[in-house]
Amino acid sequence: MYAMKLVGADRDAALHASFTQQERLATGRNVHLQNNVLTFGCLVEGPLDPGRLRQAYLALRQRHESLRLVFPKNPGATGGTAALRAPCDTGFHVEHATADDPDDGLRQARALVAEAATVPFDLAAGPLVRLLCVRITADLHLVGCVADHIVVDGDSCTLMAEDLFALYAAETPEAVELPPVQVQFPDFAHSERLHLQGRTLDRLLTYWRRKLDGVGAIPPSHLRDPDTDDRHRPAPARGLLVRRATIQPPSTLRLREGVRRQRATLTAVFGAALKDVVRRRRLALGMTAEQAGDVAVMGSIGNRHRPEVRRSVGYFATPCVLRTDLTDAPPFTDLVRRETGTLLGTLRHQELPHALMTRELDPEHYGVRHRGDPGAVPGYVNFDVSEAGAAWSFTDRALRVTMTRIPRDEVPRGGVRLLVRDEGPRILVELRTDASRFGPRWAEEFLTDFMALVGTFTDRAVR
Incomplete structure (x- = not known):
């Protein structure tokens, strides 16, 4: 069972989309469906620094190449092509809930993230992931993530939350102790095409x-x-x-x-x-x-x-x-x-x-x-x-984070x-x-x- 050999893709050559991604590109590249969007939220209790969160998100995008994938239109290519954008292209936004009551503010914050999920993604230009930091009160925020399903799956959402707040809590991105990423998704997609023949x-x-x-x-x-x-x-x-x-x-x-x-x-x-x-x-x-x-x-x-x-x-x-x-x-x-x-x-x-x-x-x-x-x-x-x-939940000296x-x-x-x-x-x-x-x-x-x-x-x- 599953004897696929993992082979690294050449980053200097055109990257291939996976077979799953290729189906979407071939038949629904310009179709925006809610079924093709994943969302999750992290409720943050305690003082949150949006600027520091943005830097952590940049580091997260550097760590996981899938968060920087785009799929340029290339009619002459076979199998669907992919490309990597620079980590600085974040899709990071800061919003403010206007309700005075925290419960009403949380409902409003969730609605803002859900609204962001209705905005179509441009698969060719990206970014294909959006991170919203919604301030409810000084010590209560909702960090919501909206991603096109073509670059992440459900299990990825928990991994993203774990890594994001570990990077946020570290003194510097280099100081954080995270398990190594052994396989980037472009390498998996490349290996899949070599194996399935x-x-x-x-x-x-x-x-x-x-x-x-x-x-x-x-x-x-x-x-x-x-x-x-x-x-x-x-x-x-x-x-x-x-x-x-x-x-x-x-x-x-x-x-x-x-x-x-x-x-x-x-x-x-x-x-x-x-x-x-x-x-x-x-x-x-x-x-x-x-x-x-x-x-x-x-x-x-x-x-x-x-x-x-x-x-x-x-x-x-x-x-x-x-x-x-x-x-x-x-x-x-x-x-x-x-x-x-x-x-x-x-x-x-x-x-x-x-x-x-x-x-x-x-x-x-x-x-x-x-x-x-x-x-x-x-x-x-x-x-x-x-x-x-x-x-999943995360706690450090100042913050308590739970997924919602x-x-x-x-x-x-x-x-x-x-x-x-x-x-x-x-x-x-x-x-x-x-x-x-x-x-x-x-x-x-x-x-x-x-x-x-x-x-x-x-x-x-x-x-």
């Missing part, structure tokens, strides 16, 4: 050709809401609809014990529950058991199992297809075991990015998620689990997205739907059924 590429394509047979690289959900399909009602407007649930202690402890006894993972349990709900919804719509039980959803792989890239900032993550056979309506514990096998098979073959897989095996859907027309995107289910049990979410109206491209956030003592579940496809009642019933399956597994697994 010949017999290696053929072996991986053979595996994914079998897994995608009959469902494609963007597997259709076959889900619909009769209420939104009702011709006698006004068509709902496209927008974000969110429903949430929480697994609280002691239920979380019992769930973890059940997972341990089953030799499974939380991801397998949640994935199994999601797919069984999809299967039942399909049956209710009149599909046969064989049609309803072949369930494939879109997931995401962090792609950071190699120790050399664990401290690297870049776009390493890749979408993936998670397909499981439920046609015989297995007991839920059996389904969890099947889902575990699905996840293990995907992890063993994750070195083939979804973009290259799609280009080679399902070219009709290459880049479709990056195009501007929402109607061109087939309906699919997206599934994400994040482990944030030890939520920046709420945004990010409508799922496929219509349905289930996010699970493991926060240790509790687990947050969020169902996001496109309101034009799936209404409130449909979403509430879907989430209720999902939580009931997880609850049943918890009760039975710990008996």
Whole structure:
């Protein structure tokens, strides 16, 4: 598994974009979607010096080349080209909240960061990362980061926060003790292109050709809401609809014990529950058991199992297809075991990015998620689990820094997205739907059924 040799790219020659970046450049370079923007916030308690923060951000950009990447337009080049900008081109801004009450000021600060995420990035000119320092009070700031997904992934956001405030707290950037960055993202992208060819590429394509047979690289959900399909009602407007649930202690402890006894993972349990709900919804719509039980959803792989890239900032993550056979309506514990096998098979073959897989095996859907027309995107289910049990925080003599979410109206491209956030003592579940496809009642019933399956597994697994 994953025998790619890491080879440094020649900085004096044209840099290559990765296969994942190339898909975006080829099909949606000038399309600005909220789905292609990542944001995070750091709540800073204590006196913060914006000038010193800017210098720390310059040092951060020097440390991680991905934060300085741009993608010049070069019609004659193949594979997509990238270039590095100077660290001094920061995209750093200072803002002030005007509310007198700190809670109102924090809401205003979050809104300012969310607003910055709506401003399109110029992929050719950059910068592709923006840092906002929002003053709420003299001793309370929100440092918000907005980045185009083409240069960073979700894991990179935590790394950026860690390194930024370590650099800020140091007497000088040279004095800070940070783990070395062993691999810069341009080197990873270069190595990926050298590795994914010949017999290696053929072996991986053979595996994914079998897994995608009959469902494609963007597997259709076959889900619909009769209420939104009702011709006698006004068509709902496209927008974000969110429903949430929480697994609280002691239920979380019992769930973890059940997972341990089953030799499974939380991801397998949640994935199994999601797919069984999809299967039942399909049956209710009149599909046969064989049609309803072949369930494939879109997931995401962090792609950071190699120790050399664990401290690297870049776009390493890749979408993936998670397909499981439920046609015989297995007991839920059996389904969890099947889902575990699905996840293990995907992890063993994750070195083939979804973009290259799609280009080679399902070219009709290459880049479709990056195009501007929402109607061109087939309906699919997206599934994400994040482990944030030890939520990052930073404390020095004067400051206390904690990461915080920046709420945004990010409508799922496929219509349905289930996010699970493991926060240790509790687990947050969020169902996001496109309101034009799936209404409130449909979403509430879907989430209720999902939580009931997880609850049943918890009760039975710990008996």
